[in-house]
Amino acid sequence: MKWERKDFFMLLIGLIPTIVALINYNKLPLRMGTHFNSYNEVDGYMDRPAAIAMLLFLGLGLPLILKVARRVDPKSENYTKFEGVYELLRWAMTVFMLIVGMFLVVYNLGYRLNVKMVTSPLVGLLFMILGNFMGKIRYNYTMGIRTPWTLSNETVWRKTHRMAGPMWMAAGAVMILGAFLPGSWSLPVTLTCVGVVVLVPTAYSYWLHRRLKA
Structure with missing residues (x-):
């Protein structure tokens, strides 16, 4: 190496x-x-x-x-x-x-920084970067959306990543805006974004795999 x-x-x-x-x-x-x-x-x-x-x-x-x-x-x-x-x-x-x-x-x-104003934009920006390049990540076992269905079929991998890219970018933008929401709203918004970008591509990869096998 x-x-x-x-x-x-x-x-x-x-x-x-x-x-x-x-x-x-x-x-x-x-x-x-x-x-x-x-x-x-x-x-x-x-x-x-x-x-x-x-x-x-x-x-x-x-x-x-x-x-x-x-x-x-x-x-x-x-x-x-x-x-x-x-x-x-x-x-x-x-x-x-x-x-x-x-x-x-x-x-x-001792410097009392606002954690929400640091972490929310930071995580959101990382999601936007990942989403922007999601469609270019090729079939591998280390990085990307690794579900049983994307890993078993390269076509499912490619289409799932192309679908998920814009979704990750949108979720990242929402997370950045979430930094300016009241404390009681910020965490639910972030968790909802994470849930959507995990569950939707997972369900899509399953549906696509079943469709290709039909």
Whole structure:
């Protein structure tokens, strides 16, 4: 497995939250807030060493997993058909984890940021990026809409992803707008969007598979 400069750069980006946390170790609380409710209140905590270990795992884990996954994927030859898209999505997810990690560190250093105004637009933007390139993701076992029916038929895979792409983009746009809704509305809107983009393509892939077999 060949490692390139961009791979090491991704790992370096993933390390930034952990490095910042270690530099400010004594300024961080013994119990760090790691989960928030829709009212910007902390409702989940982790001990400081465990929280920093989580930052390390999230920052390094995703770039490493996505690098290794394509090498062990039974359909590894298909990655050359969407090489540019795959690398773009790797970067998008790496930057996503960087922002999430830095948010946790900064918040626990005493800067009371609004979690909803960070996470909703961030997740929405990631959904829009994924949706924009969804139709270009080729048949594989690592990335994309992996249902029993898309994985069993390449035609079902292709048509399901083409159908789902605009839906993911629309859901992402709604999530971004959801950041400006009252706290009691924001979470239900986000969960509804996630439910739609998961359930509809799943049902569609099943229907299409049955239709092609008929």
